[in-house]
Amino acid sequence: MGAPCAYVSLHRRRDASHDDVLLLIEDVTEISDVDVQNLRQRDFLERLLDSMQEIVLTVDRTGHISWASRRCAGLRSKNLFAASRPTATFTDTWDAAYLSGSSPAAPVEAVLELGDGSMGLFELVFSELDAREHEGSALLVVGRDLTSIRRLEEKVKQQAMYDGLTGLFNHSQFHMILEREMERSRRTGRQLGLIFFDLDRFKAINDTYGHQAGDTVLRRVAAGISAVVRKGMDFPCRYGGDEFAVVVTEVTPEIMEGLARRIREGVVTSCKGAVDLSMGLAMLTPPDTGESLVQRADRASYAAKKLDGVKVRWAD
Template identity: 40%
Template sequence: MLIGASALSVLAILSIVGYLLVREYRNTEEDAARSALNIVQLISRDIQNTLSIYDSSLSNLIDLLQSQALSSLAPQIQQSLLFDKATEAPSNAGFFVLDAEGKLIASSKPAGPLLNNASQQLWFKTHIKEQKDGLFISTPMLVSESPNEWNLILSRRITAPDGKFGGVAVAQMKISYFQGLFRGLDLGPTGNISLISTDGILLIRYPETDKFYTGQDVGQAPIFLRFINERYGSFTAMSKVFQLERLYNFAQVGDLPLVVVVALSTEHIFSNWRHTASLIGSATLLLCLGLLWLTWLLTRELRLRQHAEHELAALASTDPLTGLANRRMLDKTLDLEWRRAQRAGTPLSLIMIDIDHFKAFNDSYGHQAGDEALRQVAQAIKVNVRRPADLAARYGGEEFAVVLVDTDAAGTRLLAEKIRLAVEQMEPAHQANTLTVSLGACTRYAKPGDDQQELLNTADKALYQAKKRGRNRVMDINETGLNAPKPTNPL
């Protein structure tokens, strides 16, 4: 029970600590995802506001171009009015107006190489095919041979009054703007933030690495497909590029064809949790091992104590010379069985045994020979008293007693004769001298009010009669009188 209670306690401790650690793990993951999604939403809002400024500036530019009042003004005033709002757009590389043939008709800055042969550009052809007036965001375009000079083309279709294609209003936005926007975010040693078009083209990744670069097509990556399908959320997945488990947090930028992604390393996210879990786990394990060790020690001490108590009980109830029960155990057993026989109405028998001429034997051959003779007789008695409920005891000196439970007179006489014969047939205890015993037996059906001393006295009388009639014989006194079976080999 002690070991079971200790094991259950250890199991309960481990279960509670395990539950708390798992809950803390989930809380850590949720906190990291919540913080990253907040960053995603803030970045998305900033990008959406910035692109709204560009879109508003392009819309204003188109409205002014199609205004009849503008044509009456001087060219310098026209230029100033056309590109007045363009100065509000951050990190712009110029606003431009192209006619239906793709020729430049107005600009806030000198035209760069991106507008050369504009009619063949994808963004220009898209506006010719589609009659939508919404903002179009191109793929990143390299301004020069420098790897960091990338721009985005933001454009709107100019529709003539007759509904035909009238040209394109264009704004160039420096991608370096996003680097400044992302710079300073604490994403951990292996974390990063990316801006990807819904077509799967990487616009920018911060911090930059050789494995990901502006203009890279990641449209077939399973992780990107999940971004497109879910539009917003968090999930944990293994990065095949970095061979690390990462927590991906993403959101589409409003209605724009852009997705902001914040990727964090789970190793960094759970580093503090692992440290705490290691300390708590080690302390809990030591506590449980200590509890089990103390339980083992306590159990061991209890077993040793129980064993010692059993040994003391055995010593207290056993005769040290013969190994049979002692007088104290005899009295206790006789009292118990007498009261039980009274309740049940069953017979109780007692055999008193005495070694014949033992004093003369002891005087002739010494105490050591006498002790050996006692041990041999005790062994002969013990061999014949086989039932667990019966008791063979040393009564005192050279006398022995046998208590037989639920045994009638005939059974008692039979067992007494077996003991007598067994002693007679023993190997000589010393030289050629054969030991014999005299036995007195008594059987009683105890009634309420009877005294067990009557059983002892009667058995003792029967023993006296056996000695008086020549020894080496069994005398039986029961409730019907005295029986004296003839000895097999009387002395």
């Protein structure tokens, strides 16, 4: 237990017969201990809030920020609505009217300026503060940092859609794109084609120089394809191994054959002649399914291997 603490006061008293002093000593040891405990508890809570990944604010019904945790201390005395911008998923009005209801507002995903020049993506969750603990009507705002979560989600999305080595659409995404574009072609009447090819002499590169050299070739193949396809209209995919496919939309046979030749030239140039392509071309026909269209283009690619010169073969 700490040293005793006392409140001492002197009061002088005078009357006709007396002139004396009243000494009043009041023991405030217990009160002092409570104050110390409160201060310690406050310091602990402030350190706890400062160590959180989340940001913590208190705001009034106009959005004025009266208190902010250390990570966003620069927001103090600013307005929440001026310092933040909701994401596209938010369709309400972002102003003081959003906090005017009697119950806490719904969580909002927003980009927040942290007051030090940096910005972050947060989910803002609102809770009513007890009027006894805060002057006037106020809200506690806890912001959960979504930046790393969204980055991880984007990485998972990329892995789900794209081939990790070449950056082209992967096998599963190829089938989704093909089915989607086949449906669109039949709905709009615009023609759809498929270019399917594999690499000539690729096995020799792997056998002679190793798989690392083979991976370099595959990346160069992808670069050669990407350089010539029409953005948003043609969808290049790594089908598997050294097999590639390009879903070609809004196309005629003449345009698709020209595109196939440019792809071959781009790949041969990118790979410095180390590989060549055996290419099969197929246009979507009324009886086709996704599987039958791929089979026809694949068979044409296999037949193209027997050709001399530019190895491009149309499906029967």
